[in-house]
Amino acid sequence: xxxxxxxLAFLASTLTVTFAQSEATAPQAxxxxxxxxxMVFESETIDYGLIEQNADPYRFFKFTNTGNEPxxxxxxxxxxxxxxxxxxxxxxxxxxSAEIKxxxxxxxxxxxxxxxxxxxxxxxDKKVLTIKGQVKKPAEEPEAIPSSTGGFNN
Numbered sequence: 731x732x733x734x735x736x737x738l739a740f741l742a743s744t745l746t747v748t749f750a751q752s753e754a755t756a757p758q759a760x761x762x763x764x765x766x767x768x769m770v771f772e773s774e775t776i777d778y779g780l781i782e783q784n785a786d787p788y789r790f791f792k793f794t795n796t797g798n799e800p801x802x803x804x805x806x807x808x809x810x811x812x813x814x815x816x817x818x819x820x821x822x823x824x825x826x827s828a829e830i831k832x833x834x835x836x837x838x839x840x841x842x843x844x845x846x847x848x849x850x851x852x853x854x855d856k857k858v859l860t861i862k863g864q865v866k867k868p869a870e871e872p873e874a875i876p877s878s879t880g881g882f883n884n
Contacts, residue, residue: 774860781863781864789832816832
């Protein structure tokens with residue numbers, strides 16, 4: 731008889747713990763539903779590759795607001811003065827796409843990795859975008875034909 735009571739007590743405690751865990755998990759799943767604006771980029775890194783000095787300085791980060799409220803970009807800041815972002819000032823409605831335009835100073839020779847930090851109305855989220863590449867020194871032009879010192883045939 732004691733064994734039967736012990737088995738029943740074990741089953742009752744196991745069922746209680748199992749149901750308590752499944753009830754606690756259900757509200758969390760409902761809270762995971764995304765509300766508010768969401769910013770999804772095609773790519774968060776753009777590689778300029780190997781480019782000539784003074785080449786096209788502009789690149790574009792395309793994104794979509796996949797949330798259910800308008801997205802507002804409050805501020806965009808480059809990691810240095812050589813990286814200048816331009817961003818939409820108007821709200822981006824749910825489902826709409828837009829772009830961040832970034833200008834890098836391609837007069838500077840050498841490898842670079844720079845960041846653009848976006849401040850938005852997405853709760854607790856700052857988005858960091860990266861540009862990278864290498865600006866190569868322009869090819870040196872050959873020296874001009876030496877000037878003549880004497881006259882014809884010299």
